[in-house]
Amino acid sequence: MKEYHSALVELKCIPPEQRNLAINFMIAKMYHVIGSKRYAISAYKDVLRQNPFAFEALLALVELGVNQAEIMGFYNLPNSSIPNLSSFQTKWMISLILAHFLMQRNE
Numbered sequence: 001m002k003e004y005h006s007a008l009v010e011l012k013c014i015p016p017e018q019r020n021l022a023i024n025f026m027i028a029k030m031y032h033v034i035g036s037k038r039y040a041i042s043a044y045k046d047v048l049r050q051n052p053f054a055f056e057a058l059l060a061l062v063e064l065g066v067n068q069a070e071i072m073g074f075y076n077l078p079n080s081s082i083p084n085l086s087s088f089q090t091k092w093m094i095s096l097i098l099a100h101f102l103m104q105r106n107e
Contacts, residue, residue: 004034021050028057037064048074052093062100071097 008030011023019027028043041064047057052074061071075093 004030008034021047021054024050025054025057028060032060032064040064041066045074052089055096058097059100062097062104068097068101
């Protein structure tokens with residue numbers, strides 16, 4: 001556990017504007033592993049803002065109990081928080097999200 005904390009400290013030293021997708025994803029995973037749910041959720045959302053097709057981040061948000069409406073807000077047009085998503089991409093991602101919510105509830 002100590003190694004995760006050390007790694008997280010090192011990653012957080014990188015200024016946010018210089019973090020790429022991989023760094024943000026590792027920060028999110030580190031928070032998730034050490035049990036910092038609130039910070040993990042925030043970091044996974046940052047990952048989705050960088051890449052709306054980051055499936056692992058999407059699945060982690062579902063697993064962490066983020067409500068369906070909040071996740072769907074990333075993909076609902078015209079108010080999507082992710083620019084340049086086409087209608088097709090948005091509908092496809094919404095279908096994927098719904099499927100994972102149903103799986104999580106064993107439906």
